[in-house]
Amino acid sequence: MRTLALRRGARVAVVAADWRDAFGVVVRGRVQLELRDGGPGPVLGRGAGFWLRGTGVRALRNPGRRTARVRVVTPRPRPSHTRTPRTEPTERNDMNRTNGAGFVAGPATGTRTHPFRGLAGIGCMTALAAVAATALAAALARAAGVDFEIPEGGEAIPLPGFAVVTGFFSLVGVVIALALLRLSARPARRFVWTAVSLTVISLLPPLLSGADAATTATLIGLHLVAATVMIPTLARGLHTRTA
Structure with missing residues (x-):
């Protein structure tokens, strides 16, 4: 687990390798997703969870005045003797795709209002x-x-x-x-x-x-x-x- 801090107006490029199996949760402030074409994407508030693998999001930026923080959770690697179940390409793509939006986001706790x-x-x-x-x-x-x-x-x-x-x-x-x-x-x-x-x-x-x-x-x-x-x-x- 690591914490990504974005100061006011800061922009951080999304490196695919760092987000391959990572799940992010906004724990403070707001984070805006920058889409593949450079256009502004959704703004995620505190408590919103998201993953970026396969979404085409190219950067995260802080549109607010206060420092935003994102907690990034990466699953631990499985032991070498454990066989990883094979996932069909269509199933894997469905997991990393939302309906045409190019990202997946939602409340991490289910109790916060958009x-x-x-x-x-x-x-x-x-x-x-x-x-x-x-x-x-x-x-x-x-x-x-x-x-x-x-x-x-x-x-x-x-x-x-x-x-x-x-x-x-x-x-x-x-x-x-x-x-x-x-x-x-x-x-x-x-x-x-x-x-x-x-x-x-x-x-x-x-x-x-x-x-x-x-x-x-x-x-x-x-x-x-x-x-x-x-x-x-x-x-x-x-x-x-x-x-």
Whole structure:
């Protein structure tokens, strides 16, 4: 057994002889597989197990900020007097091949949730919370006398419209977070910067709508309510999965 340490941004080439019968387990951080054509492969989180023989993976890299560690287990050689059962080529190839993906990976313990599925679940639940908070705030504002009337068209924004718009843009935020988890070495920081920038841009339409002061201020407040619910939660989820 040996431990492979990959510092932040480090890349280690896969030597076929070293991984011939070895099985790896990510014990800290995250490890990304680099495919045969040089393209980025899956990102394996802590607890993921994998083997590389016959997969075409040519390198391992660390996409996170912390040092990643992989524990590599190599079976002990059998005694010379022990006869090794012969394995048919088709069976051996099936053991080293996954369905077109070029790698084999999965939780070593069976108790950890895949980081993408976990973040997607948190994002969807947070989006529902943002929709509920925004709809409630809009209802309270209307009860207090805010008419939400936009001069262009002369119609008031209906309460369900706030829920629909908040839900749509909240899910856009979840997609951005998932993309950064997949592509960025610093997904939490990049997500906060991107989300805050988009939130600032989203404040421009209320300011340019020509609505009265109460409606404009309330619309801005509703944007900030949704952002306050979504951004910290998703950023915390990204940080947890890259720590």
